[in-house]
Amino acid sequence: MVKFTQIVRAFINGIARSKLSLVGATMTTASFPILLIGILLELFGVIHNQYFGFVLYMFVAPAFIIGLVLIFLGLFFFKGKEDVSVFTHEYLSEKLSVPENFIKVRKLIFLATSLTFINVFVIILLAYTGYHYTESNEFCGQLCHSVMEPEYATYSNSPHSRVKCVECHIGSGAQWFVKAKLSGTRQLVAVVAKSYATPIETPVHGLRPARDTCEECHRPELFHGDKLYVKDKFLSDENNTHVQTVMLLKVGSGGYQGSEAHGIHWHVAEENRITYTHSDWEREEISQVTLTKPDGTKVVFDKHDGAVPPEQQTYTREMDCVDCHNRPTHIYKTPEDAIDEKLLLGAIPTELPYIRKIGYELITREYGSHEEAKDKIATELRAWYRLKYPGVVNNNMPMLDKAVSGVQAAYLENVWPKMKIGWNTYRSLRGHQGNSGCFRCHDDEHETSAGETISMDCDACHIILAEDEANPKILETMQGI
Ligand code: HEC
Ligand code: HEC
Ligand code: HEC
Ligand code: HEC
Ligand code: HEC
Incomplete structure (x- = not known):
């Protein structure tokens, strides 16, 4: 007759006999307490270290699960098999045939269920906290610090800094979840392998x-009306003269409550499906644009002299928000915008003669690293002012110090030599910088067979009320001055 204690012993023997199970048991036993305490510390927010979660979910948790699997494999498929499966079979058939022994069987079942329960509980806890961990900003943006630093820094300075990375990069739904985890795994490998x-x-x-x-989050078909757009610039003269461009951007709507789609958001209307063919990875060279109307009629705009040789590969894409808002959060400024913004916010004092000119020159030089840029900007700027305006700076050292950190910031927030991100590496498509953006299609060169083109008329998208004017009248009028 087989005793209950014997079956426990058989399990232990089985584990001891199979090397596989032994390794598994060691892994599970060692990782279990670390895992449990680690998860609790994470859940209650005791530890805020980005590497802690990484080690926990990427090393300890897999060790625990692999350990369990190894124990199981060893016991039922390899060496431990003789001890356990034969034994279990014998034990059960013996006990089940004698009604008085049912209590023993119940004990066994109780033991098995509680062990399973504990394991299942830990695995569910793991799945839950691990899922939240891999969806967190710290995992996406901070862990692979040097790689993601530019994306994280630009994101943190943007209107979307409260939106989690995954809300734009993954969104909801199982299909994209799986895709994202697969590509995430590939990226982790790439970071480790530096590939x-x-x-x-x-x-x-x-x-x-x-x-x-x-x-x-957004409903662009809603009526956004005309948006007043004011752009502040500073001239490279001695006084760093402040000028402004003022215009009405015709943002419009994608058709809302009976109003027709119009203005810039006309593209996102339900009834306007726009696809385009481009011949380069960057989507700059657009050879054909097709507008499909709800009744299925197509309007095709071809760029004749931009015709792609038939052997060249082309790509087709449906236009969406990112064809204009490609930089909603990873916003890299142009050097002009970067320095002008610092001047406007007062981070660089505008009283310092020629600071726009010198600052711009310094940030557009090539540097090997952030440290080098900081050093060189500081020394050059100080040297220049000591030489040219000793009177101004000797009486006001704090002003020069402020200017130094402002100019440094304009560089540091937009350029990362380590990741080979220079000025204009990542350009915005929202306007028409360097004939890109809107002008990829709105260039009067994409034509239908009837000779209609996609308009390049300046007033189609905005009405310019003042261009590079100091104290524009229109703003004074609006402010009631
Ligand atoms: C989870 C919600 C959320 C998602 C997803 C989201 N946004 Fe936003 N977005 C916001 C909020 C909130 C603001 C307003 C921020 C503020 O004004 O402080 C905003 C602001 C904006 C603005 C105005 C920015 C400005 O300069 O004033 C644009 C344009 C925009 N979002 C485009 C996008 C695009 C394009 C996407 C998709 C790639 C997107 N958003 C995804 C929440 C979201
Ligand atoms: C508001 C939506 C939004 C949020 C939030 C967001 N991204 Fe992005 N991200 C984008 C878009 C849009 C692109 C570029 C699309 C394009 O041009 O193909 C992008 C591009 C990237 C790229 C490619 C490099 C580049 O700049 O084009 C990386 C890497 C990236 N994001 C990482 C992150 C990380 C990490 C976070 C969180 C810290 C994050 N993103 C948050 C919308 C978002
Ligand atoms: C054809 C280019 C284009 C497309 C496509 C486009 N937008 Fe815009 N959108 C603009 C421009 C230009 C502005 C005005 C500048 C700004 O506020 O960023 C704007 C403004 C906005 C604003 C701010 C409105 C306000 O009142 O301040 C939001 C939010 C926005 N877009 C969201 C979206 C979303 C979401 C999509 C995709 C469904 C989209 N846009 C598609 C060009 C576009
Ligand atoms: C992929 C090509 C493409 C890009 C990029 C593009 N557009 Fe368009 N846009 C079109 C097409 C096609 C039309 C319809 C032309 C027509 O029917 O005559 C159009 C029409 C318009 C209209 C007129 C809408 C109306 O009321 O009839 C405006 C305004 C406009 N676009 C603004 C913009 C702005 C601003 C940008 C850049 C931020 C931009 N577009 C980028 C393809 C594009
Ligand atoms: C297809 C739409 C479209 C057309 C056509 C267009 N623009 Fe623009 N333009 C824009 C948008 C959108 C912006 C805003 C860019 C931004 O959000 O930063 C802009 C910005 C500008 C600015 C301010 C840029 C700055 O940063 O100083 C000027 C100046 C300008 N446009 C001039 C023109 C002139 C001149 C024409 C006629 C040749 C023209 N645009 C045609 C869409 C258009």
Whole structure:
């Protein structure tokens, strides 16, 4: 007759006999307490270290699960088999045939269920906290620090700094979840193997269609009206003269409550499906644009002299938010915008003669690293003012110090030599910088067979009320001055 204690012993023997199970048991026993305490510390927010979660979920948790699997394999398929499965079979058939012994069987079942229960509980806890961990900003943006530093820094300075990375990069739904985890795993490997591209390639061709993600929060078909757009600039003269461009941007709507789609957001209307063919990875060279109307009629705009040789590969894409808002959060400024913003905010004092000119010159030089840039900007700027304006700076050292940190910041927030991100590596498509952006299609060169073109008329998108004027009248009128 087989005793209950014997079956426990058989399990232990089985584990001891099979090397596989032994390794598994060691892994599980060692990782279990670390895991449990670690998860609790994480859940209650005791530990805020980005590496803690990484070690916990990427090493300890897999060790625990692999350990369990090894124990099981060893016991039922390898050496431990003789001890356990034969034994269990014998034990059960013996006990089940004698009604008085049912209590023993119950004990065994109780033991087995509680062990399973504990394991299942830990695994569910793991799945839950591990899932939240891999969806967190710290995992996406901070862990691979040097690689993601530019994306994280620009994101943190942007209007979307409260939106989690995953809300744009993954969105909801199981299909994209799986895709994202697979590509995430690939990226982790790339970071470890240092096989990632510098700069990180963009546009991100695997990005989920933006309408699925952006429209969780935004409704561009709503009427946004005309948006007053004021752009502040500073001239490179002695006084760093402040000038402004003022215009009305015709943002419009995608058709809302009976109003017709119009203005810039006309493209996102339900009834306007726009696809385009481009011949380069960057989507700059657009050879054909097709507008499909709800009744199925197509309007095709071809760029004749930009015709692609038939052997060259082309790509087709449906236009969405990211064809204009490609930089909603990873916003890299142009050097002009970067320095002008610091002047406008007062981070660089405008009283310092020629600071716009010298600052701009310094930030557009090539530096090997952030440290080098900081050093050189500081020494050069100080040297220049000591030489040219000793009177101004000797009486006001704090002003020069402020200017130094302002100019440094303009550089540090936009350029990362380590990731080969220079000025204009990642350009915005929202306007028409350097004939890109809107002018990829709106260039009067994409024509239908009837000779209609996609308009390049300056007033189609905005009405310019003042251009590079100091104290524009229109703003004074609006402010009632
Ligand atoms: C508001 C939406 C949004 C949020 C939030 C967001 N991203 Fe992005 N991200 C984008 C878009 C859009 C692109 C570029 C699309 C394109 O041009 O292909 C992008 C591009 C990237 C790229 C490729 C490099 C580049 O700049 O083009 C990386 C890497 C990246 N994001 C990482 C992150 C990380 C890490 C976070 C969180 C810290 C994050 N993103 C948060 C929308 C977002
Ligand atoms: C989780 C919600 C959320 C998602 C997803 C999201 N946004 Fe936003 N977005 C916001 C919020 C909130 C603001 C306003 C921020 C503020 O004004 O402080 C904003 C602001 C904006 C603005 C105005 C920015 C400005 O300069 O004033 C634009 C444009 C925009 N989002 C585009 C996008 C695009 C394109 C996407 C998809 C790639 C997207 N958003 C995804 C929440 C979201
Ligand atoms: C054809 C280019 C284009 C497309 C496509 C486009 N937008 Fe815009 N959108 C603009 C421009 C230009 C502005 C005005 C500048 C700004 O506020 O960023 C704007 C403004 C906005 C604003 C701010 C409105 C305000 O009142 O301040 C939001 C939010 C926005 N867009 C979201 C979206 C979303 C979401 C999509 C995709 C469904 C989208 N846009 C598609 C060009 C576009
Ligand atoms: C992929 C090509 C493409 C890009 C990029 C593009 N557009 Fe368009 N846009 C079109 C097409 C096609 C039309 C329809 C032209 C027509 O029917 O005559 C259009 C029409 C318009 C209209 C007129 C809408 C109306 O009321 O009829 C405006 C305004 C406009 N675009 C603004 C913009 C702005 C601003 C940008 C850049 C931020 C931009 N577009 C980028 C393809 C594009
Ligand atoms: C297809 C739409 C479209 C057309 C056509 C267009 N623009 Fe623009 N333009 C824009 C948008 C959108 C912006 C805003 C860019 C931004 O959000 O930063 C802009 C910005 C500008 C600015 C301010 C840029 C700056 O940073 O100083 C000027 C100046 C300008 N446009 C001039 C023109 C002139 C001149 C024409 C005619 C040749 C023209 N635009 C045609 C869409 C258009």
